[in-house]
Amino acid sequence: xxxxxxxxxxxxxxxxxxxxxxxxxxxxxxxxxxxxxxxxxxxxxxxxxxxxxxxxxxxxxxxxxxxxxxxxxxxxxxxxxxxxxxxxxxxxxxxxxxxxxxxxxxxxxxxxxxxxxxxxxxxxxxxxxxxxxxxxxxxxxxxxxxxxxxxxxxxxxxxxxxxxxxxxxxxxxxxxxxxxxxxxxxxxxxxxxxxxxxxxxxxxxxxxxxxxxxxxxxxxxxxxxxxxxxxxxxxxxxxxxxxxxxxxxxxxxxxxxxxxxxxxxxxxxxxxxxxxxxxxxxxxxxxxxxxxxxxxxxxxxxxxxxxxxxxxxxxxxxxxxxxxxxxxxxxxxxxxxxxxxxxxxxxxxxxxxxxxxxxxx
Amino acid sequence: xxxxxxxxxxxxxxxxxxxxxxxxxxxxxxxxxxxxxxxxxxxxxxxxxxxxxxxxxxxxxxxxxxxxxxxxxxxxxxxxxxxxxxxxxxxxxxxxxxxxxxxxxxxxxxxxxxxxxxxxxxxxxxxxxxxxxxxxxxxxxxxxxxxxxxxxxxxxxxxxxxxxxxxxxxxxxxxxxxxxxxxxxxxxxxxxxxxxxxxxxxxxxxxxxxxxxxxxxxxxxxxxxxxxxxxxxxxxxxxxxxxxxxxxxxxxxxxxxxxxxxxxxxxxxxxxxxxxxxxxxxxxxxxxxxxxxxxxxxxxxxxxxxxxxxxxxxxxxxxxxxxxxxxxxxxxxxxxxxxxxxxxxxxxxxxxxxxxxxxxx
Numbered sequence: 001x002x003x004x005x006x007x008x009x010x011x012x013x014x015x016x017x018x019x020x021x022x023x024x025x026x027x028x029x030x031x032x033x034x035x036x037x038x039x040x041x042x043x044x045x046x047x048x049x050x051x052x053x054x055x056x057x058x059x060x061x062x063x064x065x066x067x068x069x070x071x072x073x074x075x076x077x078x079x080x081x082x083x084x085x086x087x088x089x090x091x092x093x094x095x096x097x098x099x100x101x102x103x104x105x106x107x108x109x110x111x112x113x114x115x116x117x118x119x120x121x122x123x124x125x126x127x128x129x130x131x132x133x134x135x136x137x138x139x140x141x142x143x144x145x146x147x148x149x150x151x152x153x154x155x156x157x158x159x160x161x162x163x164x165x166x167x168x169x170x171x172x173x174x175x176x177x178x179x180x181x182x183x184x185x186x187x188x189x190x191x192x193x194x195x196x197x198x199x200x201x202x203x204x205x206x207x208x209x210x211x212x213x214x215x216x217x218x219x220x221x222x223x224x225x226x227x228x229x230x231x232x233x234x235x236x237x238x239x240x241x242x243x244x245x246x247x248x249x250x251x252x253x254x255x256x257x258x259x260x261x262x263x264x265x266x267x268x269x270x271x272x273x274x275x276x277x278x279x280x281x282x283x284x285x286x287x288x289x290x291x292x293x294x295x296x297x298x299x300x301x302x303x304x305x306x307x308x309x310x311x312x313x314x315x316x317x318x319x320x321x322x323x324x325x326x327x328x329x330x331x332x333x334x335x336x337x338x339x340x341x342x343x344x345x346x347x348x349x350x351x352x353x354x355x356x357x358x359x360x361x
Numbered sequence: 362x363x364x365x366x367x368x369x370x371x372x373x374x375x376x377x378x379x380x381x382x383x384x385x386x387x388x389x390x391x392x393x394x395x396x397x398x399x400x401x402x403x404x405x406x407x408x409x410x411x412x413x414x415x416x417x418x419x420x421x422x423x424x425x426x427x428x429x430x431x432x433x434x435x436x437x438x439x440x441x442x443x444x445x446x447x448x449x450x451x452x453x454x455x456x457x458x459x460x461x462x463x464x465x466x467x468x469x470x471x472x473x474x475x476x477x478x479x480x481x482x483x484x485x486x487x488x489x490x491x492x493x494x495x496x497x498x499x500x501x502x503x504x505x506x507x508x509x510x511x512x513x514x515x516x517x518x519x520x521x522x523x524x525x526x527x528x529x530x531x532x533x534x535x536x537x538x539x540x541x542x543x544x545x546x547x548x549x550x551x552x553x554x555x556x557x558x559x560x561x562x563x564x565x566x567x568x569x570x571x572x573x574x575x576x577x578x579x580x581x582x583x584x585x586x587x588x589x590x591x592x593x594x595x596x597x598x599x600x601x602x603x604x605x606x607x608x609x610x611x612x613x614x615x616x617x618x619x620x621x622x623x624x625x626x627x628x629x630x631x632x633x634x635x636x637x638x639x640x641x642x643x644x645x646x647x648x649x650x651x652x653x654x655x656x657x658x659x660x661x662x663x664x665x666x667x668x669x670x671x672x673x674x675x676x677x678x679x680x681x682x683x684x685x686x687x688x689x690x691x692x693x694x695x696x697x698x699x700x701x702x703x704x705x706x707x708x709x710x711x712x713x714x715x716x717x718x719x720x721x722x
Contacts, residue, residue, distance in 0.1 A: 045605055045606035046606060047604065047605070047606035047608075048566075048578065048581075048582050048604075048605060048606070049563055049566065049578065049579070049582065049604070050559065050562045050563050050566055051562075051566045052562075052606075052699065053606075053700065054606040054607070054608055054700070054701045054702075054703060055700060055701065055702045055703065056606075056607075056703050056706055056707070057702055057703070057704060058703075058704060058705055058706040058709065101694075101702045114581070114585040115585070115605045115606070117605075117606075169693075169694070169697075169698050169700075171692075171693035171694070171697060172693070173692040173693050178690050178691075178692050179688065179689075179690025179692055180692075188693075190694060190698075190700075192698070192700060196698035196699055196700050197698070197699035197700065198411065198697070198698055198699035199698065199699075201411045201412075201413075201699070202410055202411050205409075205410065205411055205412045217409065217410065218410070220409075220475070221409050221410065224475040224476070243408065243410070244406055244408070244409060244476045244478075245406035245407060245408035245409070245413075245414075245415040245417075245476070245478075246415070246417075247408075247415055296692060296693045296696055296697055297693070298693045298696075298697030298698065300697075316697060318696075327540070328540075329539050329540025330539075330691060330696075331534040331539050331540055331541075331657060332530075332532035332533070332534050332549075332657040332658070332659045333462075333530070333532070333551060335657055335659075335679075335691075336530075336532060336559070336657055336659030336661075336677060337530050337551075337553070337557035337558070337559055337560065337659065338413065338557055338558035338559035338560075338562070339414065339415070339416060339530075339551070339553060339557045339558065340415045340416065341415075341416045341418055341462045342415060342416065342417050342418070342419075343418060343419060344419055345417055345419040346406075346417070348419065
């Protein structure tokens with residue numbers, strides 16, 4: 001798949017990249033806004049009690065919150081209204097977040113005290129999936145989702161090459177119920193200056209398993225789940241299942257059946273497969289309750305600079321909705337103790353998701 | 362402190378215990394309801410990817426959800442309306458949850474597959490702090506909070522002695538914003554059949570620190586924070602501070618300055634101190650935005666059967682509210698990667714909490 005890539009600078013210096021499925025679009029339209037440079041001053045701090053990194057980004061309190069549709073900053077610009085995207089139309093576009101949690105130059109931070117901290121180095125990008133404000137990732141043509149997969153892979157390589165970046169994490173937050181402030185279909189990519197705590201944990205488990213058995217823990221999970229009662233969907237090179245110990249009422253893990261570290265390692269057929277699988281799984285999500293399901297879609301990749309062979313890439317999609325009218329809240333057991341209470345058996349969730357497909361097709 | 366303790370059985374066989382500050386109350390009023398025995402069938406499952414325990418409790422979907430105040434099941438019973446508490450009044454009362462995530466006899470679970478699971482053995486209790494439906498833990502007289510502390514300690518000992526219980530976790534969820542389904546002031550206690558993931562993580566860090574330095578990590582944190590810029594309040598034997606790497610907009614950790622494993626190990630003076638400290642800290646929470654703050658209050662104690670000397674007890678109180686009108690949502694970075702983004706610097710949160718005290722007093 002060959003995309004046409006055009007990088008420009010927005011009025012405040014942030015980078016914006018058009019990824020076009022066809023050549024010839026006018027990508028030299030300038031950003032005409034009078035934008036001040038937003039200052040970022042984020043820090044990373046290591047929790048001394050549990051040694052997990054936290055990002056302190058106190059400059060973000062004033063960020064854009066649920067603007068009306070006619071003021072959406074992710075729609076293309078039109079006569080009289082300039083948005084984040086200067087062009088009049090686009091396929092997929094990526095740009096640096098105006099209110100980033102992490103930035104290439106967040107300033108100096110003294111690491112003098114008894115606890116460890118550092119500057120919040122990294123990069124936060126917004127990925128617009130379509131120019132259509134009312135669309136949704138699951139309702140895009142599979143070819144467009146394929147473009148999104150290609151963009152995730154491209155950004156993983158480019159962000160992973162930035163100084164100080166240790167892990168690249170593409171994701172989509174969808175739904176006001178999980179605090180999404182912009183309805184236009186979009187995802188984000190965080191380039192973290194550390195290996196994320198849940199990734200670190202997964203690597204520790206994988207390392208111990210490999211030392212004990214010589215095998216990849218994820219490969220053994222895929223082998224055990226394939227063709228089993230928790231499978232929701234498959235696509236060439238991929239299997240999607242509700243995990244054995246799901247934390248969320250509806251949770252689906254998408255694993256490549258081949259051992260590989262990240263999205264850039266996928267071959268063309270596997271990228272096609274992932275696009276088809278995401279359309280299938282996210283379509284089932286929306287069919288579950290005949291309403292757009294609030295969900296998180298997260299892409300778990302190998303760290304950039306270590307454990308490249310140990311890690312096995314996968315995606316996790318999960319929802320906080322547990323019935324048509326009720327949400328799962330994270331309360332003290334989950335947020336305090338880390339113990340998730342799941343009200344739906346994973347096998348039942350898988351059955352409901354398989355049935356949702358029949359209903360929606 | 363001497364409480365009068367009376368244990369009775371509710372109509373469906375669940376235990377209820379009155380803890381009275383004075384002798385002489387009539388505690389033999391029977392439960393007159395016609396209650397069927399609620400069946401529980403929870404399982405614990407170990408996530409093979411990250412080796413953390415999850416509770417699957419699929420019998421709980423139909424539990425009570427925000428009843429009107431005149432149908433509150435936690436108010437005392439009165440003529441014509443029987444609640445969970447048969448008596449006409451009470452001080453503090455504890456009873457087994459009718460919709461428990463964990464139960465003493467959740468049935469058999471075969472552990473035959475490639476992944477580990479077991480029965481959801483344990484116990485879930487409700488702790489009513491006051492008979493006053495419109496009250497709040499922070500607004501109770503300090504003597505009543507002292508009673509709650511005493512009850513937590515008593516329950517920790519008794520639940521910890523149950524077969525299969527590995528950790529006792531008292532907590533309070535407060536506010537509809539975090540999914541609380543009953544407004545009557547109450548907390549809960551979970552007796553887990555495993556050491557909770559976040560406790561396990563803390564113990565791993567403490568173990569490595571002790572091996573490297575000979576010291577307790579928590580003691581070193583307390584020493585570093587005492588009298589520092591993040592301190593919010595103190596009480597005899599206790600210090601409360603916003604942690605260096607706070608995950609939540611408003612988060613306060615309450616540590617005993619003496620190294621001890623759990624609430625039962627507190628002496629009388631330290632129990633008095635904890636009661637005073639909780640009233641102070643939670644009062645500041647409500648003063649922050651001049652409205653009841655949604656919060657979680659969690660009690661982190663040593664496992665029941667191991668690492669008794671390694672662990673250092675503490676409490677964590679934290680809120681998802683970040684401004685008077687905005688909440689902190691856990692989205693993909695937090696829920697997927699485990700990376701918390703905090704919009705308020707801990708030092709600023711501490712300053713706001715200190716100021717809130719001056720405002721409310």
